[in-house]
Amino acid sequence: MTIRLFDYFRSSASYRVRIGLNLKGAEYERIDLSLLDGKHREADNLARNPQGFVPTLEFDGHQLTQSLAILDYLDARFPEPPFVSKDPARRSKTLAQALLIACDIHPINNLRVLKYLKGELGASDEARDDWYRHWVREGFVALETMAEGSGRYLGGDAPDLADICLVPQMFNARRFNLDLTPFPTLVRIDAALQELDAFAAASPERVSQSS
Structure with a gap:
């Protein structure tokens, strides 16, 4: 296969x-x-x-x-x-966190949007980067509150779908120099996830080196 x-x-x-x-x-x-x-x-x-x-x-x-x-x-x-729990309430919380990242933060900050801002709308590099940081920051403010009391990961004792979405978004936040000081829970969970081989091996740095 x-x-x-x-x-x-x-x-x-x-x-x-x-x-x-x-x-x-x-x-x-x-x-x-x-x-x-x-x-x-x-x-x-x-x-x-x-x-x-x-x-x-x-x-x-x-x-x-x-x-x-x-x-x-x-x-x-x-x-x-499993990526999501069979418990309805736990499943709903996981999906809410994952969709906050994948549907509310990421789509308006992906490469084609940034290219349009700069190329078609004439935004400066500074304005483009401010746009990026604004929408990540806004999403992270909500996610930080949602993440409180989660445990080692957003999924508790084991990573779930929300954790899978979190790590790439944290990578992007750092690429665009977002101040992560206001988000200690997200920083802590991201660090714990980076210790897992499944997450570390998927990182852009590791993948680009193996290409």
Whole structure:
């Protein structure tokens, strides 16, 4: 059984899927598509991913797109360890935290939006970066409150879907020099997650070195 992941080392959505695959212990082949070089917009990638995005996961004869949908598939395909709890309240909290990152913070800060701000709207580098930090900060203020009392991870004693989403967003926050001092719980949880091999091996630094 061959699993192929079409991704870009610094793509947050791809980063999530790499973490998920590692947590499930699934071996996979990684194919890098440079977003900076426009490889994701070429015909072969559009054929597998009509949005022209990464990641796409080829698995079980399927071409799976959208990181949270891919993670949901992996969770059904490999039940252990689970990404979400079967308890309805716990499941709802996990999804709320994950979606806060994946739906409220990330989409308005991804590369195509930043390019549009700078290219089409003429925003300066400083204005673009301020935009980025503003939306991450706003989301993290809420997430910090939601994370209080979580335990070692957002998922408690074991990482869950929210943790999978958190680590790539923390990586991006640091890339854009966001002051993380107001978010001690998120910083603590991120540090604990980075100690896990599944998260560390998925990091952009490790992936770029192995490409």
